[in-house]
Amino acid sequence: MCIARGQSHSFNKNNVKIEVSNEKEALLTYLPHEELISNVVDLKSTNGNNELKDPIYVAIPHVMGRSTAVSREPVVKAMMDGEWVDLPTQDVTFDTHKETKFAQAEVHYLTSLVVMSRFKRDYVTMEPKIAHKLTSSCDQRVTFTVAAETFITREHFMLQVE
Structure with a gap:
């Protein structure tokens, strides 16, 4: 579903619940020439606090093909105040998931995330x-x-x- 990483002194995997959100997919707003290339992922706090002490890095798998990657780029979007906002995004790979492409963004509070593709x-x-x-x-x-x-x-x- 996704990989979340953070500072060990401030982030524990038991503090965050991660779910695929099918109902939020219907709320997506697409800009011209954008395409959905991942699931909508909800990051929820298990202790009720959605603000993080230190930011975490969340890597979401996506399905953008190699031929598409010549002219398009993945971008992580976060739900902020009822709107989908672009986050600075980078492509990452993991040794344990070599066959999967990921888009990663720095997240400062727990919210819904999605990966879209757009023209480079x-x-x-x-x-x-x-x-x-x-x-x-x-x-x-x-x-x-x-x-x-x-x-x-x-x-x-x-x-x-x-």
Whole structure:
């Protein structure tokens, strides 16, 4: 279902109950071009406290194929205040589960989590006095060029090829 890891002094596997939530799957909201690639996982406290002293890392298995991974990336979403919010996500593998792909996120309180796939995103910070050329990581034919002194201040850009 998932693998949860945390600091041994503040996290004990007996403090968290993990369940697959079929009813919350119906509450999922999809952004354009997103696809569900995992079960919805509920992390619940056994002692009633959903806030964690220290964050934990939760790795959720997903079913994104190799051919899809060329242009798409997995993203863990968490239910926060009634909305699904993207969490910073990384791909991980475990020696005990070599055949399974996992998406991992840092979690600060116990909630519902899910893995979705979306088109890959590239990020760049552009400095005002420097010319920049950003090339898409999933399609090298797509580039974004900015001349020096186009911006007055530092700007952050995200490039997503659909």
